[in-house]
Amino acid sequence: MIHIQVINPNTARAMTETIGRCARAAAAPTTRVTAVNPDMGPESIESHYDEALAVPGLLAEIGRAQADGYVIACFGDPGLDAARELATGPVIGTAEAAMHAATLLGRSFSVVTTLSRTTGRAWDLATRYGFAGACRTVHACDIPVLELDDPSSSAREVLADLCAYAVEHDGCDSIVLGCAGMASFREELTARLGVPVIDGVAVAVKLAESLVALDLRTSKRGEFARPGPKKYTGLLEDFGQRL
Amino acid sequence: MIHIQVINPNTARAMTETIGRCARAAAAPTTRVTAVNPDMGPESIESHYDEALAVPGLLAEIGRAQADGYVIACFGDPGLDAARELATGPVIGTAEAAMHAATLLGRSFSVVTTLSRTTGRAWDLATRYGFAGACRTVHACDIPVLELDDPSSSAREVLADLCAYAVEHDGCDSIVLGCAGMASFREELTARLGVPVIDGVAVAVKLAESLVALDLRTSKRGEFARPGPKKYTGLLEDFGQRL
Amino acid sequence: MIHIQVINPNTARAMTETIGRCARAAAAPTTRVTAVNPDMGPESIESHYDEALAVPGLLAEIGRAQADGYVIACFGDPGLDAARELATGPVIGTAEAAMHAATLLGRSFSVVTTLSRTTGRAWDLATRYGFAGACRTVHACDIPVLELDDPSSSAREVLADLCAYAVEHDGCDSIVLGCAGMASFREELTARLGVPVIDGVAVAVKLAESLVALDLRTSKRGEFARPGPKKYTGLLEDFGQRL
Amino acid sequence: MIHIQVINPNTARAMTETIGRCARAAAAPTTRVTAVNPDMGPESIESHYDEALAVPGLLAEIGRAQADGYVIACFGDPGLDAARELATGPVIGTAEAAMHAATLLGRSFSVVTTLSRTTGRAWDLATRYGFAGACRTVHACDIPVLELDDPSSSAREVLADLCAYAVEHDGCDSIVLGCAGMASFREELTARLGVPVIDGVAVAVKLAESLVALDLRTSKRGEFARPGPKKYTGLLEDFGQRL
Amino acid sequence: MIHIQVINPNTARAMTETIGRCARAAAAPTTRVTAVNPDMGPESIESHYDEALAVPGLLAEIGRAQADGYVIACFGDPGLDAARELATGPVIGTAEAAMHAATLLGRSFSVVTTLSRTTGRAWDLATRYGFAGACRTVHACDIPVLELDDPSSSAREVLADLCAYAVEHDGCDSIVLGCAGMASFREELTARLGVPVIDGVAVAVKLAESLVALDLRTSKRGEFARPGPKKYTGLLEDFGQRL
Amino acid sequence: MIHIQVINPNTARAMTETIGRCARAAAAPTTRVTAVNPDMGPESIESHYDEALAVPGLLAEIGRAQADGYVIACFGDPGLDAARELATGPVIGTAEAAMHAATLLGRSFSVVTTLSRTTGRAWDLATRYGFAGACRTVHACDIPVLELDDPSSSAREVLADLCAYAVEHDGCDSIVLGCAGMASFREELTARLGVPVIDGVAVAVKLAESLVALDLRTSKRGEFARPGPKKYTGLLEDFGQRL
Structure with a gap:
């Protein structure tokens, strides 16, 4: 085992x-x-x-x-x-795994993450792993990490809208969820978007x-x-x- | 299933x-x-x-x-x-899988493949997948694909020596076997080399x-x-x- | 001869x-x-x-x-x-020739091609030939290849508008026609656009x-x-x- | 002040x-x-x-x-x-400063650092700062950091020989000292090598x-x-x- | 001295x-x-x-x-x-100095220069110095160099608006002034923009x-x-x- | 005409x-x-x-x-x-033309030029034209430009030996002559080397x-x-x- x-x-x-x-x-x-x-x-x-x-x-x-x-x-x-x-x-x-999966599925992915100030880090990782050319955009929803789980917040809708925007405008072949705390949204987002949604964990x-x-x-x-x-x-x- | x-x-x-x-x-x-x-x-x-x-x-x-x-x-x-x-x-x-695994394990890998004329293709793939920076060298043993399996050939030793040379000179963190027909050599090579040997299949x-x-x-x-x-x-x- | x-x-x-x-x-x-x-x-x-x-x-x-x-x-x-x-x-x-010519004339080019699903291939080629930095955008008119020739279709106007858009927004030094079937439009487009239009064939x-x-x-x-x-x-x- | x-x-x-x-x-x-x-x-x-x-x-x-x-x-x-x-x-x-100075002086530099296992980090930094193309080689003398200062060790000669080798073989325009503990060797090395030796601190x-x-x-x-x-x-x- | x-x-x-x-x-x-x-x-x-x-x-x-x-x-x-x-x-x-300073301060910069026809040169320099990845955009205000100094011209406002646009849209960590003749605007622009404004001279x-x-x-x-x-x-x- | x-x-x-x-x-x-x-x-x-x-x-x-x-x-x-x-x-x-031709013929080329101090310029041009990845090495024979033509000099042999070395060690698909004054050696070199020799003029x-x-x-x-x-x-x- x-x-x-x-x-x-x-x-x-x-x-x-x-x-x-x-x-x-x-x-x-x-x-x-x-x-x-x-x-x-x-x-x-x-x-x-x-x-x-x-x-x-x-x-x-x-x-x-x-x-x-x-x-x-x-x-x-x-x-x-x-x-x-x-x-x-x-x-x-987590980012490493998600980006590897994304590039095994198609040409490109976009990341949807929490805070704008962390988008630079996401790009650094994409570059380090060799996937800067495959990463279309890193989008931030500007929802703090610990609010993602709060059922009374609008996190779910904000995130879904941002993912839909990314698919539409970036022409990406998948969405990479940019926070380990987003895993529970994966299924719902996949159903809505029609492209694979990847939870790195x-x-x-x-x-x-x-x-x-x-x-x-x-x-x-x-x-x-x-x-x-x-x-x-x-x-x-x-x-x-x-x- | x-x-x-x-x-x-x-x-x-x-x-x-x-x-x-x-x-x-x-x-x-x-x-x-x-x-x-x-x-x-x-x-x-x-x-x-x-x-x-x-x-x-x-x-x-x-x-x-x-x-x-x-x-x-x-x-x-x-x-x-x-x-x-x-x-x-x-x-x-196969190359895709092997190179993904290699970059999940360490910074760098070297490829050991069959014919010299195919090394360009290996570089093309490393580049396409984002791993050109991680690929130290592509070495060719110049043994035809169908001879790899021939127990009377020196394929096994030639290949092992080339892998050892690559580890020593390239400072690579792993060896990627550059032919699907080399899979059966993996275990023996791993034991000898002290770095992971990766069979892409x-x-x-x-x-x-x-x-x-x-x-x-x-x-x-x-x-x-x-x-x-x-x-x-x-x-x-x-x-x-x-x- | x-x-x-x-x-x-x-x-x-x-x-x-x-x-x-x-x-x-x-x-x-x-x-x-x-x-x-x-x-x-x-x-x-x-x-x-x-x-x-x-x-x-x-x-x-x-x-x-x-x-x-x-x-x-x-x-x-x-x-x-x-x-x-x-x-x-x-x-x-054809792509190779067109991109070589474009980079001999100026700093940058944009490609205008047929179907969106082929834009990835155009980027792959630009990258392979060394011209990814010179390629501003690959635009698709989403006209099937065999309709280009059909005089009753709007292919001619759609293509011309897309080329004009590319020149205006990309600031490119030339337009590369992204399909061998577009060659017959070259002269007319050149006259209209004021930048070189390149037919790779x-x-x-x-x-x-x-x-x-x-x-x-x-x-x-x-x-x-x-x-x-x-x-x-x-x-x-x-x-x-x-x- | x-x-x-x-x-x-x-x-x-x-x-x-x-x-x-x-x-x-x-x-x-x-x-x-x-x-x-x-x-x-x-x-x-x-x-x-x-x-x-x-x-x-x-x-x-x-x-x-x-x-x-x-x-x-x-x-x-x-x-x-x-x-x-x-x-x-x-x-x-320190690496940042040294590499910036090196690229303000000439086309290329080589790094001479302590342990082989840290050369990967030096390359990561060169890449991050935009200087991977200017960095010829990262050489390691394999002297532990705290031995550099020990007057009874051969650190001084080993380091000087390695720098001389780098200048000769890499054709680099300067040497970057790859450890803050090497600063005190700078003057002597400069005199010997005939190319600038850069202490990042x-x-x-x-x-x-x-x-x-x-x-x-x-x-x-x-x-x-x-x-x-x-x-x-x-x-x-x-x-x-x-x- | x-x-x-x-x-x-x-x-x-x-x-x-x-x-x-x-x-x-x-x-x-x-x-x-x-x-x-x-x-x-x-x-x-x-x-x-x-x-x-x-x-x-x-x-x-x-x-x-x-x-x-x-x-x-x-x-x-x-x-x-x-x-x-x-x-x-x-x-x-001047460009070299400004770009070095910008990358010592943050991840990214945008250049604001005079004529559109010179933006290619600015990109060439960013590439040469290793900073193409850090340069977000090169914006041109299309004011001739010798008019920058003319107090009766609108140069000051046009430039300030363009810088503000760059900060807002590029998300850049600093503004690089793309002409040695812009140095006298630096202080005023810094006060207005809230990000560092860099005069290369x-x-x-x-x-x-x-x-x-x-x-x-x-x-x-x-x-x-x-x-x-x-x-x-x-x-x-x-x-x-x-x- | x-x-x-x-x-x-x-x-x-x-x-x-x-x-x-x-x-x-x-x-x-x-x-x-x-x-x-x-x-x-x-x-x-x-x-x-x-x-x-x-x-x-x-x-x-x-x-x-x-x-x-x-x-x-x-x-x-x-x-x-x-x-x-x-x-x-x-x-x-001339360099532009030669490098374009080389990349139309095969994957890679090596340059053989005159003075060592000009090799940096050759690399700059290869990079600018998009061919840095195709350029294996830039070799210098360290013969001054005006001596190339001197029949009493050993230029011809030195150059031929250097080209042969490049073909052997770089595995390049062609040789690019790195000086307009070398054009008259092209034919002889082609015959000797078995790979195309390219005169940029x-x-x-x-x-x-x-x-x-x-x-x-x-x-x-x-x-x-x-x-x-x-x-x-x-x-x-x-x-x-x-x-």
Whole structure:
């Protein structure tokens, strides 16, 4: 039985539970999915600052786990390189997974994300993964992450309208949901839009499962070799043991 | 139960069987894998000419199948765009799958392929998929495709030496096997090299399974809409019914 | 006397004749132009599927000819690499020629083509040839290829309006006609637009003439060496003799 | 009087002092330079893991300071985006500064850095800043960061030989020192090599001074607006006040 | 005391004086700035032709000067490579400086320049310097260079409106003024727009000062070695002495 | 009868004659080729400085001519943009022509040029024209331009050896001669190397002929509109009449 650990790098427990549900729905029956979040750091990730400060908690969770594969359940893919050094099994980011899936399906995709200030990060990731040419536009609905789940908000409609606009104007072959907290809207949006709508967390679970099943792991010969122990001080002292 | 059709686009039945075995080994127990090859076209694909002429047979197989997902089991990924128009489920190429897996594991990969004259095609594909920056080198062992399987040939050693050279000199994080006929060497090479060795057919099976499981299919709204019937003449007359 | 063979890769004889007329008008008096089309394959090329299935017929024509140079008279440049392997003289594609001419004249061009679903292919070609940065936009008029010629259709006006829009909004230095069947509109459009309007077939004839005159041919040392005979089966059996 | 805060993001106090000395030597007489390091995190930065865990301490120092401009004195430029959100004045990274200077002097540069496993990060930064085309090679001397300063080690000669090799083989117009701890070797290397040798910390001080003098600061309208307070928990609780 | 020579490559003396004033305002008190213009060539630079013909006069000024560093005060950065061969100290272009500063402040910038016909040149420079990805748009106000200074013209308002439009629609992190003659508008525009407005001449002065202070000069080993004497004839005979 | 003016932008009359001979050999019998050189500027072009100072003389020749098309017979393509503004017919550069021909023949080319210091310029041109990906290497033989013609020098052998090395090591599909003065070696090199050897002047003549024959000229609506008269002073006073 494959064990995939899904880590929501913010501390919002409710969001972790939603993410866990979606991840489990995506996983094979023979896969065990655990969904956790750190006990340190920001309750949502909406800036470079939040993202940077979510990484220590994320790495602590990876260090603590004994899983076969890992999913970083946040569209900014925080700490991905460091996590790959630390983990023995494959680590997959949410944006990474979504963009890979999108380019396996068609020529182009558009991202629909939360805050405008995070669109730059989405472009950075598309560029890093090789998909800048496939990414038509990154649209922001300017709804804070933690409001997505609030049934009294207009998040659902705003998001749906923005997705429809993107399909119409960008001519994209799919929509990539730009926040791990949007997973629960996927089905409804797919039905409405007529193009695939991609939730990166679900895809990341399948990709991690796939790599584990094929016994493919990040090479430990070079850049992603596990760092040895080192003197760390202050608040982060414990991290010197490389968890 | 998911049905994945693996199509070896050349007509070498023995190669189809090897590919089928590797594909089945990669698939989940709940997946049915069928491996076929066309009854028309070249017995191996070693030039742009062979590749172009393998496509009609490949498309005929896709048109005939009722599968949930498809794998094109040739490293040149022949006919991928046309196959995506024709199929209702996802279609994954071998080079495409291998390169996606490689970039999910680390920063870089090198390809080890058969004939020197095909290295340009491998670069074209790396570029198309967004991975030109991740591809360190494409090495050719200059062993014809159908000799790979011949136990009396030195193919195994030549290939292993070339892979070792690539790891040493390119500093690559993985090796991508540049021919669907190399799948049976994967395990042995992995053991020897200490970096992941990627067989694209196996990965393609997992990616097709994953997309099918998530109900993700190529959009039929734009570029990849299924073409309607059209007048075709001569040898290819039957293709006008869009199979 | 130089002999240039112009191959319309679809089977629409009327279109072949128009293309032949335009090609002959472009050629030097000392050049003999022959225009042919295959006797197999689709009557128009409007999808990746059509394009893939036009290639065998195209290659058969190239194999049969004894020309000094070749022009592939379709804006998708189908089978270009395979044709270069097969032919002894230079082979020039229509999109390739048009884009080369455009970049010799100015900084940028826009393409005006037939169906929206083919714009992706035009971008692929611009990228392959190195001209993605020079290509401002690919516009589609959504007129089927075989209607272009129909005097009762509004094709002429729709196309002219779209070209004018492109010049105005893209600030492009020229217009590239995105279909070999648009050649007969070139003069009228040039007069109206005030920027050069480029018909790739005419340019391709001149480029083929030029390379032949300078005795420049594709190298037969590497990627484009002529493939030797090989076992081909089924419908395409005859192609194994490499024509 | 302009105040530039130079932050060594590791906790090695001796290295901070060396960096401070070099920074002060570079600064104008009318500039006050303070050099600090965090009281939390790793004592050297030699992996993605170290880099990620150096960022909280770095951000704490930026939040605490009242400087006009900031320099991140580590070649990995850790936390640069987050620091730009937090700071009111300009923030300059070491790799960023060095690469900007190199491209203002000539066509190309080569980087000489410490550990092989960090060369990927150097390429990532060159790409991000727009200088991937100008960067010839990233060479690693494989000397740990904290040994650079050890007079009994062969660091000085190994580094000098590697720089000489780079100049000879890469044809680069300058050498970029790939570690803030190499600043003290700059003069000697310049004399030996005959091409400029660039210490990013010194350049970063001048660039920060320049932007401050011209009253140029990062826009606070969009991506780099200062994040408001947010609930943070656990070890990093205090960071929720955005320092 | 550092001596920076600022060369306005056109012959408009009034513009040279304005540029000199702005350059001196930017310089450190310990820097001596001299502003000159050639006694040959065009009175304004508004085409590739003007730019090409401004270069001999510019080079004559560089050959004549004994400065520590040089600024080419024209947004087309004419003659930059040749000037780097000729000069012993660093030479900085106006567009180059402005774009470097913009990318040190944020992710993106838009250029606001004079004539539409020069926008291509601005893109060429952004590409050359590595900043094509950071440049959102190049807008032209279509005001001739020599009218910028005319208090009776509407230049000021037209320019301000165009900058505001750029900030709003491009989402850029700064505005780069696309003409050395716009420097005097900088302060007013900054106040109005709320994002940094960058005058390349001022930045170039600081960059030249910085490189000189750090003793960084263009390498004379390769591409930018000073050319030896050579036979020149006709009008340009004197240039054979390499000034 | 088409009139093509070939302009050698240096003042070496013997070289102009050789270039004229090669150009005439390439031209159609119905084309009149005139070969000229300026009466001002450097006797050879071996630096950015030389190139910049060759441009006024080149533009004077273009202004004086009444030709249908123009060729700039120097591998640095000096003054190409300005010449396109000035001329009414097409203007083709030597590097431009050679690289276009190379990419019409195969995937890749290598350049063999004179001095090492000019290799950067060759790369700049390859990048500008869209062919950086097709250019394998730029090799320099370090023979001064004016020695190429000297029968007592070893130029011929050195060049041939370098070309052979390039074919062997770069795997290029053609060799581009990187100096207009190398045209007379083309035939011999072709015979020896077995891959096409491309002289840009000959190709440029054919391209200019082709564009003229098709009545394709640079658009005069935008960037390349002819500049109106303007005040020019000093040595270059006459250029204000735009020749």
